[in-house]
Amino acid sequence: MRHASDNGFADRRKAAAEAKQQLLKKFATAPKADDPALAAKLAERQANAAAREARRAERDRLKQEENERQLAEAAALTAAAELESKAEATAREEAARERIARVVADEAERKAERDRRYAARKARQR
Numbered sequence: 001m002r003h004a005s006d007n008g009f010a011d012r013r014k015a016a017a018e019a020k021q022q023l024l025k026k027f028a029t030a031p032k033a034d035d036p037a038l039a040a041k042l043a044e045r046q047a048n049a050a051a052r053e054a055r056r057a058e059r060d061r062l063k064q065e066e067n068e069r070q071l072a073e074a075a076a077l078t079a080a081a082e083l084e085s086k087a088e089a090t091a092r093e094e095a096a097r098e099r100i101a102r103v104v105a106d107e108a109e110r111k112a113e114r115d116r117r118y119a120a121r122k123a124r125q126r
Contacts, residue, residue, distance in 0.1 A: 031038045
């Protein structure tokens with residue numbers, strides 16, 4: 001079934017020409033490159049971009065400072081842990097030396113006591 005408003009070729013061609021004229025009018029009324037409003041808008045965009053870049057640079061700087069602070073803190077903790085482990089190792093070595101010295105002293109004391117008893121026994125036998 002055909003539509004009541006039969007669009008013929010001439011009607012379609014006329015509609016296309018009108019659409020083309022409206023597009024041309026739209027471009028003709030568009031702001032030119034030397035328009036002050038367009039220049040102001042462009043300057044505002046550039047200012048926004050510069051401000052955004054400055055904020056990003058500040059964020060990066062703060063992040064870098066935080067990373068450096070954390071690295072310094074980690075290095076300090078590592079140095080402290082290393083110092084503590086060295087002190088602990090020294091204490092263990094000292095305790096081992098003392099234990100060895102006690103064992104040697106006890107052994108020498110036992111040997112002296114044994115020699116004393118032997119000498120006393122030999123003295124009784126004579």
